[in-house]
Every structure is written in C-alpha cells, then in structure tokens.
Amino acid sequence: MLKEVELKHYMVQNPVKVQADANLLDAIHLILVNKISGLCVVDEHNRLVGVLSETDCLRGVLSATYNDTGIGTVGEFMTSQGLYTASPGDQIVDVAADMLKQKIRRRPVVGSDGELLGQITIRQILRAVKEFSSPKDRSESD
Numbered sequence: 001m002l003k004e005v006e007l008k009h010y011m012v013q014n015p016v017k018v019q020a021d022a023n024l025l026d027a028i029h030l031i032l033v034n035k036i037s038g039l040c041v042v043d044e045h046n047r048l049v050g051v052l053s054e055t056d057c058l059r060g061v062l063s064a065t066y067n068d069t070g071i072g073t074v075g076e077f078m079t080s081q082g083l084y085t086a087s088p089g090d091q092i093v094d095v096a097a098d099m100l101k102q103k104i105r106r107r108p109v110v111g112s113d114g115e116l117l118g119q120i121t122i123r124q125i126l127r128a129v130k131e132f133s134s135p136k137d138r139s140e141s142d
Contacts, residue, residue: 007095008088010128011109011118017042020049020075024060027052027074040108040116041078047114048085050078051106085110088117096125 017040018027027039031054041050052074060077064070084102086095086109099107099122109118 005092005128007086007090007092007109007120010124011120013118015040015119018074022074024071024074028057037105040119041074042116046116048108048110048116050080052078086120092128095120
C-alpha cells in the first residue's frame with residue numbers, strides 16, 4: 001500500500017520550531033496554540049539541534065516547581081542526543097516502522113547539511129494511509 005511513497009509527499013513542510021535559548025514557557029505556548037505534541041529545535045541557520053516534546057516541557061515545569069527556580073530554557077530540557085531523523089526521499093513505510101520501534105510520534109526531516117526541511121508525524125502517516133484507501137473527508141483537518 002505505502003511501500004513506494006517518499007516522505008516528502010506527506011511531511012509537514014514548515015514545522016513549528018524554536019531555538020534552544022527560548023524560554024520554556026514560550027515553547028509551551030507554541031505547543032498549545034498550534035495543537036501539536038512537540039517542536040523542532042533549530043540553530044540560527046535552521047539546522048536541527050534537538051526536539052522538544054510535551055513530556056520534556058512537563059519535566060521542565062516540575063523541575064522549576066520542585067526546585068523553586070525559574071522555568072528555564074528549551075535547551076535545558078530538549079532531547080539533543082541520539083536524535084532520529086529522516087530524509088525527504090526515505091520511504092514512508094520504513095520510517096513508520098522505525099517510529100513504532102523507537103516509540104516516537106514525530107521525526108524531523110533534514111537535508112544532508114542538517115537543515116530542517118520538514119517533519120513527519122504519525123498523523124501524516126495515517127493521512128497517507130487514508131488517501132490510499134479512500135477519498136479525503138472534509139471533516140479531517142491538518
């Protein structure tokens with residue numbers, strides 16, 4: 001069904017992103033306003049340096065609460081080691097299988113220089129499956 005479908009056809013082209021020095025509360029605001037479960041973290045050249053999930057945000061809030069400190073920055077709580085990324089030409093079914101294996105909901109899509117090009121999420125993969133099996137229902141939104 002999806003064996004020969006490249007990510008570039010279904011990835012989010014302009015994912016919501018933030019820089020590592022941003023205040024964690026600002027990142028939480030972006031997550032809530034955009035109704036997403038996480039953000040890509042980039043440097044000043046739009047190169048991926050990490051990801052920030054809702055769980056990372058909660059960790060930051062609890063840390064500030066328990067330690068009676070300020071909320072901190074995105075860089076203090078983002079995941080930056082062992083990042084799983086994809087390339088635009090990767091096959092969607094391979095990435096989907098690996099996302100299940102790694103238990104992650106989103107995967108940044110980067111170019112050969114590490115520049116953030118997009119993001120693929122479980123929702124986009126489900127949309128691809130739906131499009132292959134039946135026409136789009138107008139009640140389904142991005």
